[in-house]
Each structure stands twice: as C-alpha cells, then as structure tokens.
Amino acid sequence: MRINLASARLALVLIAVLVLYLVLSAVIPQRDIAEDQIINWREYLGDNYIVIEKLGLDRIYYTPTFFIVLGLLAVNLAFGNIRRLRTVSKVGGTLLKTRHVGSIIFHLSLILIMAAIILNFLYKYNGVLAMTEGQTLIDRPESYHREFCGPLYIDEYDRFRISLISILNNNKDRSGPGESALIIVQTGSSSVEKEISTNHPLKRRGLEFHYGLKSGYSPEVLLTDSLENILFHSFVRIANRKENREQFHRDFIVVPENNIHLEIEVKTDREPDIEYRIRAIQDSVVLFAGLMIPDDTVTFDGYKLSIPRLRQWCYIDVVKSPFLNLVFFGFWSALAGLTLSFVGRLKRVKEA
C-alpha cells in the first residue's frame, strides 16, 4: 500500500491520535505534574500499575511514540503545503488567493512551532535557587536546590553571582511571606540591582531570574551546650514535606557530636503570630517538646536553644529558553495565517 504523506486523511488520523494521547494524559496522572494522584493510582491498581509504566502512559509527553506522531504531523504538513502550492499554481496561475496564502502560512507556522518547542526542550535550562535574605550565591551546581536541563544543554556555570538583599511584602494588608525580592546580579564586570516579582523577572545575558512560587520564613537557630560552645548556628529554611499525604513545613537538624536531633515545624507562618513546634531528641529520649516564638530561649538538659531572629527565604528560578522567541514568532504567524485564511474565506462567500 502506498502512503501519501501529503494526504489530508493522514493528517486527520495523526490529529486524532494526538488528541487521543492528550486525553489519555489528562486522565492518567503524569510524572512531575501530578505526583499525588500517581500515589492514588498505584494504591488502586496495585501491581497492575506496572502496565501503565511499561507503556509509558505516565510520561506520555516524553515517549518516543508521542514525538513520532508530532514528527509525522510535521512531515504531513510540509508535504501537504508543497502539494497545495503546486495545485494552486497550476489551477490559478502564479497568483495565490488570500485564503491559500493564509492556509500555507498557518501550516508552515505549525511546523515552526513544533521544531522550536522541540529545540527549546532539548536546550532549555531551569535552575531553582533557595535563598535567604542577605545570602549571596555563585552560579555553581552546589548552589542549586533543583536543576532541570534539556538533554542537549551543556553545563555553563559561573555565569553570575546573585545576592538576595531583601524580600518585600508590597501589600501592607497581608502579613504573610513576601511577594517580591530585591536582588543584585553580577555578570562579568557589570552588576544590576532589581526588584523581581511574579510577572516582573530580571533579564540578563540570555538568562531570566524569576521570583519563585514559594517563600517563607527562616528562623535563625542557635544551640549551645552548658559550656556555651556553639553546636549549631544557622538560618533554617524549613522545607515543605509530605508524610502520609499531609503537608508539613518541617525540617530536621542533626548534631552528630552529641547525637542531638532537632525537629522544627512551622505552626503559624503569618506575622505577628509566627510560632514553631520544637522537639529535641537525644538517643531516642525527648529532651524538649514545646512551642517557640522568635526571641525565645529554652534550656534543657544543659543545652540552650534560642531563635534570635527571623529572615525570609524564597525560590529564585534561573531560566534559559534559547528558542523561546522562535516559539512565540511561530504562534503569532500561525494566528496571522489563520486570520488571513478566514478573511479570504469570507471574501469568497461574499463574492459567491
């Protein structure tokens, strides 16, 4: 059987397969997107869940078959346009009608979008910095809380040095963690200071610095022994942990020399009622369990634990999307093509 790569029927089949894939991805929870639901599905399906994993249905957007469908669609669009150009030039001479031009622009733009999205996926970079007020970090692997890189992205560290001056709460009515961050970014010999917030990133030499989706308070924790020796002294950025499906803002500090395990959980993260639930354990014996607020000091078993002050912390996303402009150019040209095609169609109806 001869397959016509330019055929409209092939396009229909491919679009239908793409729709089917997307509906499947909407029903079956996808990795990195709906982790909570994946736990539910695993519990519900038990060992049968392995079938979903084997078929790659829990990561549809990264399966080879998904890319094959997109690739075939691009080929079909390209061949379809070539055939359309040939047919139109044969029938109507060299002069193309508005609707033909619009349709060709639209379909070529779709190819451009697909190519740009794939290129962007291959070369993208997204690093998440977790920073506390007053902290300075250099662009190095150990500075990042998390990093997501495209398969073809080549590590380029030491691109910048970033200082988080302060986190600001612009809305005086709200008493929660801040909504914007004042940062200084130094690239090469030049540095720039800017307040970044949602919708207002800092763009610098191909990198974008976005104010992250999470922020909170870091208590300064000071633990000393009976001889006033400092056992632990640092700001603790309390992590968001999940245990038995419940969210906790909880962190642990371990002092190996004394085998002390400090558990700090946020009880209230809103000023002025910030409170922490603290448990100090040594050799499985609970030495202290109680609530502490900033400026509190407690003593137990010869140890002194205090929270002298608070600082705010936030995530700062460092983003590099080298082909983003090409993606957006494709989007707009596709819409322009579709509009031209629509206008041409209306004109034809009017003439008829």
Place this chain on the structure above:
Amino acid sequence: MSSAQAILFWATTLTLAVAFFAGLLSLIFRKPGAFRWGVCLSLAALALLTVFGIVRWIQTGHPPFVTLFESMVTAVWFALLIFHLMRVRVMIIPVLLPLSLVSFLLMGWASSMPTAASPLSDALDNVWLFIHASFATAGAAAFLVAASFSTIFLLGESRYDGMARLAVRMPAFSSLPRTVLNFLIFGLILWGVMIVSGAIWAHAAWGRYWAWDPIELWSLISWLLYGLVLHSKLGWKLSHRAFCLMTIIAALTVVFALWGVGYVYETIHEYG
C-alpha cells in the same frame, strides 16, 4: 456581589428565561410576534449584562474576567453580542432558542459559583490577563454560537422551514453548515490567541510557557478537536449532519476546559 450587581444579574437571567419561552411559544403556536418579543428580550438581556459588567468593573477595579463566575457571565455577554451583531445582516431567529437556553443555563451555573469579587493577585496583575481571558470567553462564545447553529441544522429542514415562516431574511437551510464552519474558524482564531497569550503570560509570570496544567491541556485538546472537525469537513467532505454533531461535541470540551476542569482537577487557574 453588591445589591446593584445582584439585581442586574438576576434581571438578566430572568430576561433570558423569558426570551427562551417566548421563542418556544412562538414555535409551538406559530406566532411571529412572540419570536420578535424573544429577540427584543435577548437584546434587553445584552443591555442589562453590559451594565452589570460596567458596574462590576467599576466596583472591583478590574475587568470581569478574573473569577469563574465572571468568565461565565462574560461568555454569555459575548455570545449575545455576536448573535445581535449577526442579526443586523441576516435573521437568525431560530438560533435564539438554543442560545438563550444555553445562556440561561450558564447564568444559573454562574450563580452557584462564589460571586464575591477577587482582588488581583500578583500573578494576575498583567496586561496579558485581559487579552488571555477576553479571548477565552469570546472564543467560547463563538463556539457556542456555532453549536447553536448546528443544533438548528440537526433539527431538520422541515422544522427550520416552519421557523422560517415566522421571520423574513432567514438564511437558506443549506447555508447553515457554512455559517457553522465560519464560526468554527473564527472561534479557532480566538481560542488560539487565548492559548498563545496564556503562554506568553505564563512565561512572564513563572518563567515557563507551558506546564501541562489541566486547563492548558483541555484547551489544547478542544483546539485540536476543532482542527480535526474542520479538516474532516474540508478535506474529507464529511456529511453536514456528522459535521454539526461533531461541532456540538467539540463545544462540550470547550465548556469543560473553561468551567468544568476545576471540578475534577487541581489547577493553577483557580483564582476565584
């Protein structure tokens, strides 16, 4: 919702219900006068809804696109506007029936949502919100109008001829699929602008233009589904009946993408 807004909202809902029943009665008893009343009432509903939108805009300080309630009401406004703009050129009175019914149902659904105005959060404080949200509601309205035309076509030629006797300047029954097709392409453009502007906005806000959020995903599914319907019609010469039926099915995915996803999934689009 302030008392002025509540009065305007319920007056609109009631007017739409009466417009639907006027159309229905005229169809049953073959009274052209009742149809004309229905059209006038739907125009009154549009005027009331316009005033409602202005009052809410003034009282909240932002256009009525932010909450689910506002997006539903705005979609009804766009659908009524398209209907009455079209009415200037051709009498499309039969469309009044499905359109006023769907609009009434949407208003009823909207009333079950939290109606309190939501302040603009940092993420929403962007010019792209207005482009994104207005094109989303306008696109949904265009698809709903296309679905209304499809419904009329599916009722059959004899019923349509019966309705045609009630008005002058009615388009030919055979031209209805073409009108559906035009609205479908128009909706595709608007829906496309909605997706693109949403991507640009998401990049400005969070540094990523696409996150496979359920609303993003279902919007893309409905856009592709309309693409499929369009190509089936143009490339495969799908029958008019099948085409109209598919348009209605695709409209359901639009309704789900815009207003139903929040019932099933957790989504970052839940601002209201």
